[in-house]
Amino acid sequence: MSEDLKRQAAAMALTNLRPGMRLGLGTGSTARHFVDLLGEKVAAGFDCICVPTSEVTARQALSLNIPLSDLETLDRLDLTVDGADEIDPDLNLIKGAGGALLREKIVAAASDAMVVIADDSKLVPALGPRFPLPIEVNRFGLGATQRAVADVMARHGAQGPLRLRETAPGSPYVTDGGHLLLDAFFGRISQPEALSRDLLDIAGVVQHGLFLKMCKTAYVATPDGVRTLTSGTN
Numbered sequence: 001m002s003e004d005l006k007r008q009a010a011a012m013a014l015t016n017l018r019p020g021m022r023l024g025l026g027t028g029s030t031a032r033h034f035v036d037l038l039g040e041k042v043a044a045g046f047d048c049i050c051v052p053t054s055e056v057t058a059r060q061a062l063s064l065n066i067p068l069s070d071l072e073t074l075d076r077l078d079l080t081v082d083g084a085d086e087i088d089p090d091l092n093l094i095k096g097a098g099g100a101l102l103r104e105k106i107v108a109a110a111s112d113a114m115v116v117i118a119d120d121s122k123l124v125p126a127l128g129p130r131f132p133l134p135i136e137v138n139r140f141g142l143g144a145t146q147r148a149v150a151d152v153m154a155r156h157g158a159q160g161p162l163r164l165r166e167t168a169p170g171s172p173y174v175t176d177g178g179h180l181l182l183d184a185f186f187g188r189i190s191q192p193e194a195l196s197r198d199l200l201d202i203a204g205v206v207q208h209g210l211f212l213k214m215c216k217t218a219y220v221a222t223p224d225g226v227r228t229l230t231s232g233t234n
């Protein structure tokens, strides 16, 4: 059911595509459906050039013969299509449960538009209650960075723990950029802009999973059909 909904949202995003577009390809189980569907269009002759947001997405796109490029060759992208972990009514997002937030944010920031695709389990009244906020950090000085992040969490009234993401006990998860991830359980985030600034002020923080004012349109699949949400109108 959920895969079905994700695919419906992904299919809706295809309506934004025009021949010759430069596209950012997101990461995760929902974005995976979009890349599949794009692969079908490319096989049928659709012309586009794409920048993937992870090694996993790059491998999927290559297996489907989707032409790939990078942000050295292309200065801007027309559109990025990506998933999200949480979506608030202003289309602010939490992303990064799949570990790809840094490249996702770089690619989205280089795009004229960002479209998010999701099933309705991702809708929240305010960011924070369901998913921890992923924070990508440099390996060097991890202890100092963790303490500084914990201070910021306390100042922002975080209700949960701070955890180093691991693939197995004692084996930290390593991102495509070679960094580590901290998962910060906040509960409701009442001041996302201030939190974003405070986290980015920490020297060891590379980036975090708050995507604020970046997404203008979200296609959210529900059992009754796909809803189109537009920022500023929900």
Ligand SMILES: O=C[C@H](O)[C@H](O)[C@H](O)COP(=O)(O)O
Pocket (backbone or CB within 6 Å): 026, 027, 028, 029, 030, 031, 082, 083, 084, 085, 094, 095, 096, 097, 098, 099, 100, 101, 104
């Ligand atoms: O790092 C992963 C990404 O931000 C994903 O786009 C996000 O976690 C949503 O993934 P999914 O579509 O699998 O729920």
